[in-house]
Amino acid sequence: MDFSIALILLQDGVVNGAIYALLGMALVLVFAVTRVIFIPQGEFVTFGALTLAMLAGGQVPGTAYLLPLMGLVVLVLELARALRSGSWSALPGVLASCVALPLLLLWLVRAYAGPHTSVWVDMLLTLLLVVPMGPMIYRIVYSPLAEASVLVLLIVSVAVHFALVGMGLIVFGAEGWRTSSFIDGQINLGFMTWSAQSLFVVLVCALLIVALWLFFGKTLYGRALRATAVNRRGARLVGISTAMSGGLTFTLAAAIGAVSGILIVPITTIYYDTGFLIGLKGFVGAIIGGLISYPLAAAGSLLVGILESFSSFWASSYKEVIVFTLIIPVLVWRSLSHRHTDDEE
Template sequence: MDFSIASILLLDGFTNGAVYALLGLATVLVFTVTRVIFIPQGEFVAYGALTLAMLQTGKTPGTVWLLMILAVVASMMELIERWRHHGNAVRALQSALKTLVFPALISALSVWAAPQQFPLGVQAALSVAIVTAFGPLVYRVAYQSLEAATPLVLLIVSVGVHFAMTGLGLLFFGAEGFRNPPFWDERFTVGPLALSGQTVIIFVVSLALIVLMWLYFEKSLRGKALRATAVNRTGARLMGISSHTSGQLTFLLAAFIGALSGLLIGPTTTVFYDSGFLIGLKGFVAAVIAGLSSYPGALLGALFVGVVESFGSFWASAFKEVIVFTLVLPILLVRSLRSGHSDEDH
């Protein structure tokens, strides 16, 4: 291996690591706020890429119909719960309609826009909007009523949600894979490296999103509320911060990050209905390196995972996934030996 090959592998590793960083940050965010190890994070990635692929063909994406079904279920759950706890039919109906209105508007817009063959940028924005709307609904249907459960129960629920979303992905998208067109076709040469426009977009968008997330959590009131919930859920609740709202907002951000990641990797690889699991799992490895608690640690861990995957594919391409996921074992062992048992273990 010479310097030029090593440079190419490093660039490839950092490119993949930039996407894994977004998923790792989303995993840390969801876990710190809700204590959910969100295994289906990768499904948002696959849904984002495949939704754009369907819009490219002029067809209404299956995610639109799934979104409406999930919205109806969530609104009915909200109606029943509000009626039982408050006994006010008007308030219960308002809450149910509030849950239903945004997904309904996105679905109606998607059905109208799909055959219009709008430019790629418009289709990408619509794809992100569709998949982002899934976040609060998934939380409302699967997790909100169990927010006081142990992390083990929430993990089991996450496994169930993952299998459900994977199966529904097969139903709505089929077994055929799709590769989306790049957002920028330019080519740049920097020494031995050949940079594509899509690679530049991946770096720019990933960096911009990380900076925006930092600003959101440091400067905005809602971001500070999420940080407070992550630090002390009980204390945040006593201060008037709704755990329901925090959970839904967290899943909204996680779905947005997943959808955007799907658009970034769609032009670089063929995406199948079940591709999100492996991609999300690599983001999870990055989050584990960070101890599921540190955003800078997740960023560094993701870049490390990307570089290990890149060099592993060069030396032993058949075992690159094994090499990446084997990283979890020594990391978990070291963290287990260095940390004591938490209160939730008892």
């Protein structure tokens, strides 16, 4: 390996690591606020990537039909809750966000989506179709189990993962999809040349990380999520709704996953089950951060991307093994250096 090859591998590692960093931070966020190890995070990557690819190809993506179906399930659950409690105040909001909005999006996609539309319009439609699935999944699956143990929530996450993978196979099919690059050309930075698409991915990831930092540090909702992450009972005592925190957390996680899918689909071919492996590498980065530290999760994810890139050159057949083996010394070190603490009751 000479220096030029090392720079190319480093570039690939940084690009992949930037995607993994976003996913790792989303996993840390979900676990810190809701205690859910969100294994289906990668499925939002798949849904975002394949939705954009189908829109760019002039087809109506399956998510345009899946979203109203999920909204109908939420509506049924809210009707059952209202009948039990006698409180109907939340029903108009559910009708607007879970029924009217998905049907409006389905009409927009069927009426206007096609190969003639701008890729930036397709990106916006992709986000509108995928992001609302996050809070819907929280309402359907996790909200009734908000007080369950971490182990129960982990088992449920595995079930949700398999369900979403099956839905992905149904609505997208088994074939892979890929889009053309958003930005063409090369950019010379002096010591190395970057493709404009790769640099675009890294810059967008960096901007999103900064935006998350500003959101948590400067906004009321961000501080509410931080308070819930520190002490769920204390957050409830001062009037912070844990249901609101959970819904907002899953919305952010879905948005991060969808954006990651949009960024990665011009780089590699995406299949209905590709997101699991991508999300798992983000999970390795999150574990390096102890599922509590955003900077360490981002740094660990960047390390995973670089290690994967160089492993693909030296031992391509074992690159996945090398990447996932990285988690073993981290877990051993954390098990030896941290005392056991019971789950908050």
